[in-house]
Amino acid sequence: MDELNATDTLGSAQAPVLSIRNLHVAYGEREILHGISFDVLAGETLVILGGSGSGKSTLLRTLVGLERPSSGDVILRGKNLCAMSEEEWRELRQHIGISFQSGALFGSMTVGENVALPLLEHTQLDPATIEIMVRLKLNEVGLNGYEDYMPAQLSGGMKKRAAVARAMAMDPEILFFDEPSAGLDPIIAAGIDQLLIKLKEAFGITIIVVTHELASAFLIADRMVLLDKGHIVAIGTTAELQGSTHPRVRQFLDRVAEPEISREIDYLQMLTGEVPRPRQ
Amino acid sequence: MPVAENIGAATLDGLAYVGGLAKLGASAARAVVLDVFERRRLAYGRAIHQAMAVGIGSLPILSLITFFIGTILALQSAYELRKFGALQFVADAVAISVSRELGPLITAILVIGRSGSSFAAELGTMKVNEEIDALETMALDPVRFLVAPKLLSMLLMMPCLTVWADFMGVIGGAIFGMAAAGFTFKTYIIATLDALVLRDIVTGLIKSLMFGVVITTVGCQEGLRTGLGAEEVGRSTTSAVVKSIFLVIMVDLVFTTMFYLGIG
Numbered sequence: 001m002d003e004l005n006a007t008d009t010l011g012s013a014q015a016p017v018l019s020i021r022n023l024h025v026a027y028g029e030r031e032i033l034h035g036i037s038f039d040v041l042a043g044e045t046l047v048i049l050g051g052s053g054s055g056k057s058t059l060l061r062t063l064v065g066l067e068r069p070s071s072g073d074v075i076l077r078g079k080n081l082c083a084m085s086e087e088e089w090r091e092l093r094q095h096i097g098i099s100f101q102s103g104a105l106f107g108s109m110t111v112g113e114n115v116a117l118p119l120l121e122h123t124q125l126d127p128a129t130i131e132i133m134v135r136l137k138l139n140e141v142g143l144n145g146y147e148d149y150m151p152a153q154l155s156g157g158m159k160k161r162a163a164v165a166r167a168m169a170m171d172p173e174i175l176f177f178d179e180p181s182a183g184l185d186p187i188i189a190a191g192i193d194q195l196l197i198k199l200k201e202a203f204g205i206t207i208i209v210v211t212h213e214l215a216s217a218f219l220i221a222d223r224m225v226l227l228d229k230g231h232i233v234a235i236g237t238t239a240e241l242q243g244s245t246h247p248r249v250r251q252f253l254d255r256v257a258e259p260e261i262s263r264e265i266d267y268l269q270m271l272t273g274e275v276p277r278p279r280q
Numbered sequence: 281m282p283v284a285e286n287i288g289a290a291t292l293d294g295l296a297y298v299g300g301l302a303k304l305g306a307s308a309a310r311a312v313v314l315d316v317f318e319r320r321r322l323a324y325g326r327a328i329h330q331a332m333a334v335g336i337g338s339l340p341i342l343s344l345i346t347f348f349i350g351t352i353l354a355l356q357s358a359y360e361l362r363k364f365g366a367l368q369f370v371a372d373a374v375a376i377s378v379s380r381e382l383g384p385l386i387t388a389i390l391v392i393g394r395s396g397s398s399f400a401a402e403l404g405t406m407k408v409n410e411e412i413d414a415l416e417t418m419a420l421d422p423v424r425f426l427v428a429p430k431l432l433s434m435l436l437m438m439p440c441l442t443v444w445a446d447f448m449g450v451i452g453g454a455i456f457g458m459a460a461a462g463f464t465f466k467t468y469i470i471a472t473l474d475a476l477v478l479r480d481i482v483t484g485l486i487k488s489l490m491f492g493v494v495i496t497t498v499g500c501q502e503g504l505r506t507g508l509g510a511e512e513v514g515r516s517t518t519s520a521v522v523k524s525i526f527l528v529i530m531v532d533l534v535f536t537t538m539f540y541l542g543i544g
Binding site for chain 2: 066091100106
């Protein structure tokens with residue numbers, strides 16, 4: 001595998017907050033991630049780029065514990081997530097926040113109740129303090145005064161912001177974002193990008209974003225990982241990726257379409273990456 | 281032997297499904313007990329909300345249906361009884377069949393249609409919208425948070441609804457009794473009370489509790505197993521209704537046999 005590993009942090013002096021080593025993830029017989037390794041440094045924004053079917057969403061789901069890897073290690077806060085008990089997971093999850101692609105706000109609760117939920121469940125704070133914290137969190141994402149709205153009454157961008165407020169409720173060390181600007185118009189999407197930058201600068205949170213939106217990725221990222229068919233093709237700063245001559249990196253960044261497939265044999269080759277033997 | 285293989289595979293699937301229900305029911309029951317002891321703030325509110333939806337919401341339609349079932353039962357038994365000149369036993373026939381069988385069963389089938397399907401649709405939609413994933417990543421157990429309040433509300437409401445269904449069935453029978461069998465309302469109620477023993481009511485209530493467990497676990501399990509896409513929610517809902525009705529009838533058969541063999 002010819003990876004662009006020039007700036008991988010494996011030998012870096014700064015301690016990584018999250019280390020992924022030789023991660024394999026499979027759905028049944030089908031392997032999605034084939035031995036992924038990279039580090040995430042404290043306080044950086046790392047963007048995981050990749051096309052549809054590249055395995056980027058599976059990687060995110062594995063990092064937050066929604067999928068179990070078939071082998072490999074994910075080290076977070078000094079603990080290997082792959083060898084954790086349910087109890088340890090429950091403890092760890094209070095230190096990470098996730099904003100899902102659809103927002104995943106609970107439709108039967110108001111925005112305020114959504115943000116208050118982790119605080120009610122995991123802390124001993126009294127209701128008045130929780131109410132103040134909910135207002136603060138909503139203020140941070142620009143949703144002042146929306147506590148009593150139901151999620152269905154919010155626009156797409158506001159739902160995303162509310163989801164960020166909920167992910168921030170427990171003051172996490174790492175925030176994960178799944179396609180933060182998917183389905184939003186360019187102006188609202190730019191607003192979400194600005195919010196991510198603001199959160200990083202104001203709170204020094206480590207942010208991991210999974211996206212395929214190039215403009216947004218280059219704006220918010222400190223470093224980027226480009227995934228293709230379950231392999232890391234490139235990892236580096238935004239400038240390093242832009243300067244890369246790797247054909248897959250260039251194809252992705254220059255938005256070049258895959259060549260048209262007309263023959264069955266070519267399609268099989270594209271799917272499997274192998275040249276099938278002709279039938280006798 | 282493909283036929284035998286298919287039967288074997290289907291049997292194993294069925295057993296695995298029932299095993300899954302038992303596991304879900306046990307986890308939810310454990311969560312209910314823990315919540316009661318730990319005095320969690322959220323569970324009570326959600327259980328009361330669910331109980332209102334399950335119980336109070338079904339009262340009008342349940343009353344109407346069981347009232348008519350009572351009348352129909354009276355008509356059907358009178359058809360045979362009058363041949364023996366024993367029309368006065370119509371109250372006994374209605375009272376016993378409603379309290380031991382039709383009250384709990386009609387209640388269960390109505391609750392499957394109203395609540396079992398809505399449990400599957402609610403949880404299925406939450407699954408599709410990644411809300412179940414969101415709960416897990418917030419270190420909140422979906423079983424404790426979503427299934428346990430539904431189980432608690434069902435265990436509280438099913439016996440209440442069944443008693444109400446029994447009562448309305450008797451009233452339905454009384455209408456026929458007064459119109460065609462020479463009863464007054466008072467004499468019909470007295471005949472009913474004479475015919476019933478406590479055991480009739482209790483067996484019905486035990487069944488209704490078991491039906492409540494079946495309806496909750498099947499509805500929630502189907503919802504939690506929903507695949508991706510809106511059409512999957514529809515499939516889960518249909519599947520929850522069909523499987524619940526089948527399993528309720530199976531549980532009814534098992535318990536009726538046990539009552540027959542054990543305590544008559």
